Amino acid sequence: xxxxxxxxxxxxxxxxxxxxxxxxxxxxxxxxxxxxxxxxxxxxxxxxxxxxxxxxxxxxxxxxxxxxxxxxxxxxxxx
Numbered sequence: 229x230x231x232x233x234x235x236x237x238x239x240x241x242x243x244x245x246x247x248x249x250x251x252x253x254x255x256x257x258x259x260x261x262x263x264x265x266x267x268x269x270x271x272x273x274x275x276x277x278x279x280x281x282x283x284x285x286x287x288x289x290x291x292x293x294x295x296x297x298x299x300x301x302x303x304x305x306x307x
């Protein structure tokens with residue numbers, strides 16, 4: 229997937245769920261509302277979050293915050 233296509237799908241996810249970790253997960257796992265998809269979104273978002281925090285802490289970079297922290301994804305029920 230090229231960067232433009234990836235940015236397009238991420239923009240769609242942000243429009244649907246706001247700038248949240250669930251939207252980041254939807255970029256990878258899709259938008260279908262099922263428990264399996266919720267778990268796939270959470271798994272992908274968790275991996276991105278792990279990488280994000282590693283980069284942020286190792287280089288002293290201030291990255292923009294999102295509306296929801298990753299732990300709050302667990303409580304989102306098919307929004």
